[in-house]
Amino acid sequence: xxxxxxxxxxxxxxxxxxxxxxxxxxxxxxxxxxxxxxxxxxxxxxxxxxxxxxxxxxxxxxxxxxxxxxxxxxxxxxxxxxxxxxxxxxxxx
Amino acid sequence: xxxxxxxxxxxxxxxxxxxxxxxxxxxxxxxxxxxxxxxxxxxxxxxxxxxxxxxxxxxxxxxxxxxxxxxxxxxxxxxxxxxxxxxxxxxxxxxxxxxxxxxxxxxxxxxxxxxxxxxxxxxxxxxxxxxxxxxxxxxxxxxxxxxxxxxxxxxxxxxxxxxxxxxxxxxxxxxxxxxxxxxxxxxxxxxxxxxxxxxxxxxxxxxxxxxxxxxxxxxxxxxxxxxxxxxxxxxxxxxxxxxxxxxxxxxxxxxxxxxxxxxxxxxxxxxxxxxxxxxxxxxxxxxxxxxxxxxxxxxxxxxxxxxxxxxxxxxxxxxxxxxxxxxxxxxxxxxxxxxxxxxxxxxxxxxxxxxxxxxxxxxxxxxxxxxxxxxxxxxxxxxxxxxxxxxxxxxxxxxxxxxxxxxxxxxxxxxxxxxxxxxxxxxx
Numbered sequence: 033x034x035x036x037x038x039x040x041x042x043x044x045x046x047x048x049x050x051x052x053x054x055x056x057x058x059x060x061x062x063x064x065x066x067x068x069x070x071x072x073x074x075x076x077x078x079x080x081x082x083x084x085x086x087x088x089x090x091x092x093x094x095x096x097x098x099x100x101x102x103x104x105x106x107x108x109x110x111x112x113x114x115x116x117x118x119x120x121x122x123x124x125x
Numbered sequence: 126x127x128x129x130x131x132x133x134x135x136x137x138x139x140x141x142x143x144x145x146x147x148x149x150x151x152x153x154x155x156x157x158x159x160x161x162x163x164x165x166x167x168x169x170x171x172x173x174x175x176x177x178x179x180x181x182x183x184x185x186x187x188x189x190x191x192x193x194x195x196x197x198x199x200x201x202x203x204x205x206x207x208x209x210x211x212x213x214x215x216x217x218x219x220x221x222x223x224x225x226x227x228x229x230x231x232x233x234x235x236x237x238x239x240x241x242x243x244x245x246x247x248x249x250x251x252x253x254x255x256x257x258x259x260x261x262x263x264x265x266x267x268x269x270x271x272x273x274x275x276x277x278x279x280x281x282x283x284x285x286x287x288x289x290x291x292x293x294x295x296x297x298x299x300x301x302x303x304x305x306x307x308x309x310x311x312x313x314x315x316x317x318x319x320x321x322x323x324x325x326x327x328x329x330x331x332x333x334x335x336x337x338x339x340x341x342x343x344x345x346x347x348x349x350x351x352x353x354x355x356x357x358x359x360x361x362x363x364x365x366x367x368x369x370x371x372x373x374x375x376x377x378x379x380x381x382x383x384x385x386x387x388x389x390x391x392x393x394x395x396x397x398x399x400x401x402x403x404x405x406x407x408x409x410x411x412x413x414x415x416x417x418x419x420x421x422x423x424x425x426x427x428x429x430x431x432x433x434x435x436x437x438x439x440x441x442x443x444x445x446x447x448x449x450x451x452x453x454x455x456x457x458x459x460x461x462x463x464x465x466x467x468x469x470x471x472x473x474x475x476x477x478x479x480x481x482x483x484x485x486x487x488x489x490x491x492x493x494x495x496x497x498x499x500x501x502x503x504x505x506x507x508x509x510x511x512x513x514x515x516x517x518x519x520x521x522x523x524x525x526x527x528x529x530x531x532x533x534x535x536x537x538x539x540x541x542x543x544x545x546x547x548x549x550x551x552x553x
């Protein structure tokens with residue numbers, strides 16, 4: 033039982049979003065996985081389409097940086113560019 | 126006991142306060158079922174597309190929004206799942222009091238415990254309080270006079286989605302608001318019992334809900350001492366004759382009549398009298414409007430800067446509820462135009478209705494008066510004299526002469542949108 037529980041807990045840790053949210057289908061494209069992992073750690077992915085399509089590349093960049101600086105999102109500096117590019121390309125305007 | 130990433134991080138980073146707060150409030154929710162994280166039950170009913178989203182919100186919000194029901198709630202317009210943000214469809218505003226199960230839901234942070242009443246306590250403290258105190262619900266109810274007030278609770282960002290150009294955030298249409306009869310005790314009485322020092326400048330509130338990550342700022346809000354001591358500001362434990370719904374702040378929330386809902390702390394657990402301005406993201410830079418941009422009376426001077434200032438009272442506003450844009454009506458037959466109006470607590474003086482796109486205006490008949498903080502119903506009957514298009518508009522004016530704008534008073538956060546609505550009817 034303990035092992036099962038531990039496995040379950042590990043699964044939850046690995047994919048907190050999948051465990052909680054109904055699936056939000058984001059557009060396919062380079063960077064999608066990175067976006068899903070980074071954003072869904074704190075909020076459901078519906079925030080992305082909801083805020084579209086009116087943010088340009090610079091505004092998505094500012095948004096991602098705000099998530100890091102103001103909200104403490106755990107996003108590696110190396111991931112930022114891929115995330116911003118994906119959002120601007122697929123949900124930009 | 127399910128543990129999460131954030132718990133593990135928190136344990137490593139900050140073993141004391143964070144953990145203590147969570148342990149205190151997680152009991153009931155965490156024990157209930159395996160599908161619970163942080164106490165939020167995830168059972169939801171989604172009814173699919175076709176949510177009555179307000180025209181004008183961003184296309185992505187229009188597509189993504191669905192009608193869905195949180196536990197204990199009717200299907201509402203779901204704008205986001207986690208944290209949950211659900212808007213009340215306009216059809217519910219045909220009644221002056223918004224039902225509890227249709228009342229909008231708004232959270233900033235996703236760790237929302239189901240607070241067990243037996244474990245709940247309200248702490249009165251801060252560096253400007255003489256005698257810190259702690260109340261359970263029984264002590265709160267028996268210790269102070271119980272009062273009732275009907276008041277509009279409106280999210281600062283209601284109608285943000287209609288902003289032009291669009292701005293970021295939860296893309297609310299018309300329904301991030303509701304009007305309820307709140308019962309509770311006066312905050313001024315509770316504060317008086319503990320003694321507020323003359324050095325106090327603000328009263329700060331915290332609720333049981335918190336962030337998923339300990340690196341995310343907790344939602345803490347303050348109001349000026351003078352507003353906290355207003356006899357209409359209460360600690361509410363009932364809403365429309367029932368205990369507060371979980372999603373609206375069970376077991377107690379702060380009611381700040383006239384002011385936007387950002388200050389109406391849900392699941393309130395602490396009230397602090399403080400001698401320095403409350404800091405933190407949610408006070409600054411969040412919930413700010415450009416200083417001097419809006420004709421408001423209430424100012425939050427201990428937080429004001431030359432550039433911006435906290436949002437305070439609601440601007441005067443109205444909503445047409447009986448007819449919808451594009452609706453067909455018979456020519457030469459009377460049409461009832463009905464709606465509601467509200468403001469920051471001065472009271473509605475008049476509502477004027479135009480049926481010709483603003484060329485001429487006629488006074489509507491005001492309905493039942495439930496107090497100056499409540500929705501005020503209004504109605505006007507008109508008869509389209511011939512087939513054609515009729516642009517119906519409604520414009521409320523309050524008792525200090527403030528009225529709605531015809532053009533958006535744009536601001537970066539999309540607050541205070543009180544643009545006069547325009548509903549086109551087709552008479553045939």
